[in-house]
Amino acid sequence: MTIHFIGAGPGAGDLITLRAQRLIASSPVCVYAGALVSPEVLGHCPAGARLIDSQGLNLDQILSEFEFAHARGEDVARLHSGDLSIYSAVAEQTRRLDERGIPWDMTPGVPAFAAAAAALARELTVPEVAQTVILTRHGARASALPPGEELDLLASHGTTLVIHLGAQAIDQIASTLAEHYGSACPAAVAVRVSHSDEQLIRGTLDTIAAQTHATGIKRSAIIIVGPALTASGFRDSHLYSAARERSR
Structure with a gap:
C-alpha cells in the first residue's frame, strides 16, 4: 500500500491533475482537511471509501489512521488543498512515515x-x-x-x-x-x-x-x-x- 499525498487544487473538482483523479478514485481510504478540500474533489472517491476529515485530528491521530490503513493493505489518498510544495505540512507527516517504514509518494496540484x-x-x-x-x-x-x-x-x-x-x-x-x-x-x-x-x-x-x-x-x-x-x-x-x- 501507499500513502498518496495529493495536491487537491484550490477547490473546483476539475482543477486537479489526471493523476490525482486516478489515485483518489482507486484509494479505499481518503484523509482530507474538511475546511479546505472541496466536496467536489471528494466526489472522485470510489463508492464505499472510508472518508476521514483531518481538521479535528492532531498529527499523532492522523498517523494512526495511516498505520491502520497500512496494516490493512489499503492505499490512502491524503488530500491537501492547493499544491504540496508550500504550506502543506506534508514534511512532518512523511518524516514520521519514513520512521515507520510506510511507503508514500507525492502528486502536485494547482497552487x-x-x-x-x-x-x-x-x-x-x-x-x-x-x-x-x-x-x-x-x-x-x-x-x-x-x-x-x-x-x-x-x-x-x-x-x-x-x-x-x-x-x-x-x-x-x-x-x-x-x-x-x-x-x-x-x-x-x-x-x-x-x-x-x-x-x-x-x-x-x-x-x-x-x-x-x-x-x-x-x-x-x-x-x-x-x-x-x-x-x-x-x-x-x-x-x-x-x-x-x-x-x-
Whole structure:
C-alpha cells in the first residue's frame, strides 16, 4: 500500500491533475482537511471509501489512521488543498512515515496563487516590470518566520509579492508594503478561488484594506501585490519576437 499525498487544487473538482483523479478514485481510504478540500474533489472517491476529515485530528491521530490503513493493505489518498510544495505540512507527516517504514509518494496540484492569478486574468511576471514572484505568508498565527524573511525585507525587492494567510492582518500588511511599493501600487485579494463563493477584490495598497474589511473576509485569501497586476504598454517578451527569429 501507499500513502498518496495529493495536491487537491484550490477547490473546483476539475482543477486537479489526471493523476490525482486516478489515485483518489482507486484509494479505499481518503484523509482530507474538511475546511479546505472541496466536496467536489471528494466526489472522485470510489463508492464505499472510508472518508476521514483531518481538521479535528492532531498529527499523532492522523498517523494512526495511516498505520491502520497500512496494516490493512489499503492505499490512502491524503488530500491537501492547493499544491504540496508550500504550506502543506506534508514534511512532518512523511518524516514520521519514513520512521515507520510506510511507503508514500507525492502528486502536485494547482497552487492557490496560480489559481488566483488566473481568476484575476493576470500574468504575475511581465517583461521589464516583474520577473520574480515571491511567495510568503503572514506569520502571526503560525511558526515564526526565519530571520531574513520578514515582510519588510521581502517588499524591498519591489517585485510581485504573494502573501498567504494574511487577510486578518491586511491593514498591517498594506501599511508595510506601501512604504516600498507606494500607496498607489496595485493590490488584489482573492478568496476561495474556483469555489462557488469566489470573491476577487482589486484595488491599491491605499484602498485594499478597507475593501477587504467591507466584504468581511478574514481567511482563505491570497493577497497579491505588485505593478504586474495592472501593467500595460510593456515590451513584448523575447520568446516570440521577430528579433529572436532573425538571431537563430
